[in-house]
Amino acid sequence: AQRVTQPEKLLSVFKGAPVELKCNYSYSGSPELFWYVQYSRQRLQLLLRHISRESIKGFTADLNKGETSFHLKKPFAQEEDSAMYYCALSGTGNTGKLIFGQGTTLQVKP
């Protein structure tokens, strides 16, 4: 079965601390993985995707096929990073539909 698991509902860190938001997936194939972010009172937006291998707002994520993980990392958290983060998977085929995890709330304290 296709599944995305984000084990932490809430992650609370102090400003300047490293952040790692965990994401594990289950998929029998070669999925495409994404991180979406929703800031307070804003719509869901794409943060990054694994095929781009880019860093957005200081965040990076590496796809580890052996561990079926796609953890989101940032070395030094900022208060403006506080938001809800969703990991999502898109399977093979052209539909592009996404399977989302339950989300992790990141709270960065001053």
Added chain:
Amino acid sequence: GAGVSQTPSNKVTEKGKYVELRCDPISGHTALYWYRQSLGQGPEFLIYFQGTGAADDSGLPNDRFFAVRPEGSVSTLKIQRTERGDSAVYLCASRGQTGGGYTFGSGTRLTVV
């Protein structure tokens, strides 16, 4: 328009009533998706349109749910005989070229009382 527009932003309806939720995608985006997000959960896929046709409706929970996109742009999600369990935020997203990222609307919060 500049983004994906969803109307209404909030809808309160009585159990058993019929509701329609509208999505106006980014102009020229051929792919359109509907998702449902219940409290404390991630979005769950409902239906995908490529142009005017529903290419994948495997996420619709039952036959009370139906969606159309008659001219390949605006889409309407229709829910008959609403139940309290239908209460959720209904999200619409559109996408241009294959492999491009989604653009989400701000959602319609449906409350069935």
